[in-house]
Amino acid sequence: MEIISLQSYLLIGAVLFSFGMFAIITRKNAISVLLGFELVMNAAGLNFVAFSHFSDPVIHGQVFTLFIIALAAAESVVILALIISVYQKMNTVQIDEIDSLKG
């Protein structure tokens, strides 16, 4: 296997995705969950660019990654606003303590 090949980019993307999922599942702090989410988005973008580089004569994948970056930025802004407003109301951002909707 060559070192710089499609597979190596896909492997890096898979590893980043797994780390992001791990953070999303296990972390207690809402901001850490957001960091894991950013890792997942980055892995998805990396996969798009890798596929477009190796098998597409036009660079559609790069345009898609541009949309992914814009989407991730917008989402993280809203999520951070939610986190801060929850902190103002409940004085915590630990996601297992925010349970006022639990019956």
Add this chain to the structure above:
Amino acid sequence: MELKEVIFIMIALTTVVSGWLVVSLKNIIHSAFALLVTFFGVAGLFVYLGADFLAATQILIYIGGVMVLVLFAIMLSEKVYNVPLFQKSKILPAILVLGSIPYILFRVIMEASWSVRTGGGEIMGPTTETIGRLLLGEYLLPFEVMSVLLLSALVGSVVLIRKEVGKRRGGPSWK
């Protein structure tokens, strides 16, 4: 081994190791800075993939925008030190997920016969013009929808975070 392969391996290792630091460090500020290194690594991989415009965008938006926002949110919201980080009850499902999903992904990646275009994998030169033409041609509708989405995110975050200053007479109350 050529020089570019050595540099590629270094960038890949930086990305993966700092990605692991993001999920494992105890201090959330440190973990945010590790994420910054990961963003730089992914930008380097974009350069290797011939996506110069995307690499610049990655650095500008993620490092210039998102990371600053995350750091501000951390400073505004939380005691940084000595907070419990992991949910103990979620460790087992996380290990199951971390065991199964990467295994399937690695098997698929290594064993599938990827059809690589002949001549694929060559650097094509500056991509900015092509991206601009695609954005204002084929992808015009998603582009416009994205601008509406950004506007709604802007308004939505302001509405979420503002403080109620006095009661308005009449009109719906938000609480």
